[in-house]
Structures are given as C-alpha cells and as structure tokens.
Amino acid sequence: MENSKGLFVRGSTGLVREAGFVDAVSVNVANMSVGAALGTVGFTLASLPTVSGVNLVAASIIAFTLSIPQIITYTTLTKHIPRTGGDYVWLTRAFGAKLAWLVFGLALGFVIESLVYYSLIAIAGVDQLSLILPLLGVNIAITPVESIVFSIALFAIIVAVNIMGTKYGIRLMTGLTLFSILSLILSFLVLFLTPRVKIIEAVSSLLPNGYTYSKVASQYTGPYFALGPTIMMLPFFAIYIYPWLNAGPAMSSEIKGRRAVSLNVPTAALLTMLLATIGFTAMYHALGFNFVTAALSNPSINGTVNYWTIAMAASSNPVLAWIIGIGSVTWNLAILAYGAIIVVRYWFAMSFDRVLPSFLTYLSPRFGSPIYAHLLDLTITSILITLAGVFYGTFTALYGAVVEALLYYMAIGAAAVVIGIKGAGLMSLSKPGKAALAVSGMLQAAVMGFLTYQFLEYPSIWGGNPLAYGVEAAAVLIGIVLYFVSRELNRRRLGIDIALTYTEIPPE
Structure with missing residues (x-):
C-alpha cells in the first residue's frame, strides 16, 4: 500500500527474492556482453589508425586488471547495501540532499545510455542472425524495416515474459546466458582441436572473391604485441x-543467500574475463595472429568473417554449427533479457524515492511484477530501436554515448571514497575495510577518467559525434529538470521534500 506521508512510496518494495547464485552470476555475465564483443571486434579494429601490435588477448587481460578496483568497490557495497537499484542507491546516498539534482541527472543519463545500447544490440542480434543463416543453409534476406520490426518483437516477447512474473524473466535470462556460454565453450573446443589446415580450408569459403588465406595473412607484417596500440583497444x-558490473547489485535485494549477494560480482567478472580471453586466444590459435588481425581490420572482410562465423565454418558438423550459430544470437538475446530486468529496477528505485511517478512501483497483484515500469521500458526501447535502424549509419555510431556511463562509474568511485572516509551513516565497516573501499573507489574513478579521456581524445574511433553526446547530455539535463519538477510537486501535494530521501537507505 502506498504511503502518502512517508519519504518513500511504501514501507517495503514488495519485490520477492527470486534469484539464486547462478541467476545472479548469469545476469552479470549477460551484462558484460562477451559474445557480442567477440562478434563485433572487427568493426573497432577497422577504425583504429593502426593495428600493428594490437593484441586482443593482452588487451583483455589489461582491461580486466584495471577493473579490479571496481570489482572490489561493487562487491563491498553490494554486500553491505543490497538494495533495488544498486549503485543508484549508493551514489545518491553518498552525496545526499545537496547534490541530489546532479546525481539523479547522472543516474537517469546512465539508464538512457543503457537503453541506447540495448537498441543497438537488438539490431545487432538480427544482423548476426542474417549473417549466420546462409552458413546454415537458410537463405533469407532481411530488409532494414524487417530488422526493426523483428528487433522490437524480440524485445516485446522478453518484456511480456517478465510481466508474467519476475521469476520467469529471471529464468529466461539465465537459460539464454547458460546456453550462450555452452555454445561458446563448444566453439573453443572446435577452434583448439581442429587442425589449422582444415580450419583454413573452411574459412577460405567465407572470404570475398579475390582474397585467399595467404594473401590476407601476408597483409599484416607488424609485431605480435605493442603496448601503445593495445592500450588503444581499452575503450x-x-x-x-x-x-558492466551493475546488474547483480541492481537486483541484490531479490537475490537469495548472503554468499550469492557477496560473490556474484567477482565470480561473474572472473568468468567473463576467462571467456573473452580464451575466445581471442582460440582465434589466434586456429588461424594465426597475422590472418586474424588483417581479416578483422579489413572492412571488406569483417562483415562476413568474425569469431562466430569462423567457429561455425571450422566445426564441419551441421549440429555443432547450428548450436554455435544459435549461441551467437542468444548472446544478444541474453543482453536484452538482462536489460528488461535491470533497467526496470532503476525505474523502480527512482520511483520508490518519489522522483519518478509512483505508479512505476506498482506491482501487479496477479503477476507480482512492476508492469508499468516494464511497459515504459518497452516503449522507450522500441522508439530507440526505430531511431537506431532509421538514422544511425553504423553499429559504432553511438559508441560515444558510453562516455556518460563512464562518468557515472567515475561518480560511483567518488561515492565509494565518501562512504569509505566519512561512512556517511550508510554502513558499518572496520577501519581497514573503509580504507580499502576508499582506495578502490579512488582507483576506480581514476580508471574511468582515463577511459573517458580515450573516448574524447579519439572521437573518430569511438563514435564521438554530436548525436551520441547530444543524446546523453539531453538525458542528464532532462533528469535534472525532472528532479526539480518532482521536488516541487511533492512539496506542494504531499508536503514532502524528496531531497531528504537521499539521506536514508530505502527499505528492502
């Protein structure tokens, strides 16, 4: 029941603990998008000024190492402040009432950035499907309009499952993620165990006319590793x-068991690092460093040759090819399935604080799901999918929107420093624990600052354009305006200053 006089909409969220440890790890793995990364890395390599010395295995290990402070930050805060909305709650409570307007704007911008990403992933999933079907003997041409309609339909089905019950949405996401991981492991076995001669013969059939394996491999003459060019791949x-460690924490109040709450972030991070690093290693092992680097960085080739098509061609087995091919698509579906769960948790948390309309916290008596929050998610994402399909020139056109997410994560690092130094009345930690949290927060903020610099310094590579930056700047400004409007409305109608909600931890 809604509380018209309390700081929060009601005394408890009403959400039920439906997620186990495997679910919590799966939602983080889906969030970290390793399958999509393996399939699209060629588009980024083709944009670099040089690929000489770019080693994807080394880049993956370096990137993971730089993420360790964030892993510590998120693990600590999830363990001690497990609430719906996760890092949104930590950020807003650390900076309190005075900066509530700014941090809410950052948080809303982060959510909109996530929706932009999901719209691109939806279209990328359909594109991947159109790419693998001919390899499976199914020749179907998908037009741009059909791609938009199919993408929206896929997301609508996922949202419908979540509306029918949170547990069904979680099971769908976990099932898609586990199948995707299985397909990836099978692809590892194919690429590591199949003789290179057979893989070269199979992959040669994917090359455009005029290209051969030896001709492509000979186009790369650089070293196996150079630090500078490899660092360029960190963005x-x-x-x-x-x-992207925020998924498990955002639904932490719905995770069963303290160990599952505490361990889901580091477990998912380590598992994802292994999957990504082994994936890049498998490509190099199967076809050689020179060929992989030259092929993936060649725009004439990387439209048909990527990690997944290589593994499918190398399998030489229709059943394996189907499993691997379907897995390349389910990685994208898993991202959409996790997004349908997690973005709604942010809408819910913001509404629970009375900043967004309270109807977004409504739980269906029949299904027990936040039905209106899901419908809002579907509406906005459908609009973005349509805009992405009609107006965005390439898949990388909105990469620059990630800058807002990096600034958000930088702010989370700063929030961890505040909590670690001042405590902020949010959690009880020993002095060494607070010091460790403050240090990890500072390092996290520094890493995010460096990544932001890379994005801004090389806009032609990372989609830095007025469209990408404009979308996120507008989202942050809208968030700030919404905060002030909501604050005034709540003050007039209920006599409540919503700034005070940012001084208290919300109920579970």
Missing part, C-alpha cells in the same frame, strides 16, 4: 565488458 572493452 572497446569498456563499451562491452569489464565496467
């Missing part, structure tokens, strides 16, 4: 993989 991993 790619920031777009897809290592900073």
